[in-house]
Amino acid sequence: MTAQLTWLALAAVTLAGAAGVISTREIMRLVIALGTFLLGVAGFFAFYALPFLAVAQVFVYVGGVLVLFLFAIMAHKPDDEGRRLLSARFDAGVAVTCAGLFILLIVTLQPLAGLATLAPVVSSGPEAAAAVLLGPQLPLFELLGALLLAALVAGIAIAGKGDDE
Amino acid sequence: MSLLLLTSALFCLGLYGVLTRHDLVALLASVEVMLGAGTIQLAAFSTTLIATGTSAASAASGQGYTLAILVLAAAEAAIGLALLVVLVRSGRTRTDQIEEVRG
Numbered sequence: 034m035t036a037q038l039t040w041l042a043l044a045a046v047t048l049a050g051a052a053g054v055i056s057t058r059e060i061m062r063l064v065i066a067l068g069t070f071l072l073g074v075a076g077f078f079a080f081y082a083l084p085f086l087a088v089a090q091v092f093v094y095v096g097g098v099l100v101l102f103l104f105a106i107m108a109h110k111p112d113d114e115g116r117r118l119l120s121a122r123f124d125a126g127v128a129v130t131c132a133g134l135f136i137l138l139i140v141t142l143q144p145l146a147g148l149a150t151l152a153p154v155v156s157s158g159p160e161a162a163a164a165v166l167l168g169p170q171l172p173l174f175e176l177l178g179a180l181l182l183a184a185l186v187a188g189i190a191i192a193g194k195g196d197d198e
Numbered sequence: 199m200s201l202l203l204l205t206s207a208l209f210c211l212g213l214y215g216v217l218t219r220h221d222l223v224a225l226l227a228s229v230e231v232m233l234g235a236g237t238i239q240l241a242a243f244s245t246t247l248i249a250t251g252t253s254a255a256s257a258a259s260g261q262g263y264t265l266a267i268l269v270l271a272a273a274e275a276a277i278g279l280a281l282l283v284v285l286v287r288s289g290r291t292r293t294d295q296i297e298e299v300r301g
Contacts (some may be wrong), residue, residue, distance in 0.1 A: 044204050047238075051208050051231045055215035061225060067227045074234045078264075081245045086261055086268075087224075093268055096274045098230070105279040108222060127217045132208040138206040145243070146199040153245035162265075170262040177269040184273035187219035189278035 036080075038153045043080060047073030060106050068099050082153040085162045201242050208235035222285065222290045226278045233271040240264050 050073055053066025071094040078087035166174045208231060215228025244260020 038293055040200070043265060047208060047234075048211075050206070050232075051211045054224070054227045054231055055211055055219065060221075063224055066270075067230060070231060070234060074238055077238045081242050082266075083241055083245065083261055086241060086264055089265060089268060093272050094230075098272055098281070102223065102227070103288070105282050112288055121254045124218045128215055131214045131217075134213065135206050135210040138209070139202060142202050142206070145247075145270050146202050148247050150246045151200070162261045165258040165262050166265070173262065173266060177266055180271055180273055182278045191277070191280040192283045 039080060040151060043073055046070075046076065057128070062104050064099060064106065066167045068095055071095050081152075087161040110140070200240070201246075205235045205239040205242075207233075208238070222278070225293060226275060226282075229278075230271060230275065233267060233274075237264050237267050240267065272284065279293050 039096055047070055048068025050066050054063055054070060057063050057066060057194070071090065075087045075090040076086075156192075211233030212228045212230075212235060215231065216225060219225050219228060236286060241264045246265070
């Protein structure tokens with residue numbers, strides 16, 4: 034019962050955050066909504082007995098990417114020309130398409146639903162994650178490190194390019 | 199089933215944001231929502247799938263792949279926000295204002 038309530042609370046937080054991201058027109062509210070969503074995702078990781086991922090999510094996203102968003106917003110011009118939600122015919126068409134995709138996803142993935150439980154049946158701590166990441170998944174782990182370094186260098190190169198011109 | 203409903207709804211909400219929002223920051227945030235939905239699904243299935251014999255090793259593998267998605271999303275956000283800084287300098291922050299590419 035407690036697990037179900039916790040799950041429902043986390044679902045409500047993530048859905049509210051996602052709805053805020055797609056609906057709000059104020060940039061700071063958007064960042065707060067994104068932070069709420071990302072904290073909800075971290076909560077789900079903790080709920081599913083994956084504490085390493087929960088901490089990584091908080092450090093990388095809430096502590097890193099959100100701060101990056103805030104830095105970008107400092108130089109950002111507010112969008113005063115934003116259309117209201119579902120005011121355009123295009124938006125209504127996209128909403129219908131997304132609803133169709135939602136139904137398609139549910140129908141396609143339904144066979145998996147019976148195979149899973151709501152609460153985790155196994156737990157996996159940082160030791161198990163380290164054993165995998167530094168064992169069979171070591172090439173993937175190294176590749177991710179190289180990718181992050183490349184993204185960092187590319188980000189600096191892209192953002193610094195305008196200074197010379 | 200409830201997990202599938204939640205993650206599918208989150209993914210579709212993110213997709214709706216990507217297709218309808220014209221502001222670059224909002225567009226990037228919507229992409230993060232789509233990726234977040236995927237990571238919840240992957241992490242949850244790595245620890246809750248009982249019929250396929252979920253073990254601690256498979257749960258740890260799920261952690262590895264979820265971490266890969268987290269890193270990819272962080273790299274995507276870094277590049278996207280760097281592009282945003284460049285576009286802000288040229289006075290264009292809406293996707294419908296970006297009509298030309300080089301090359």
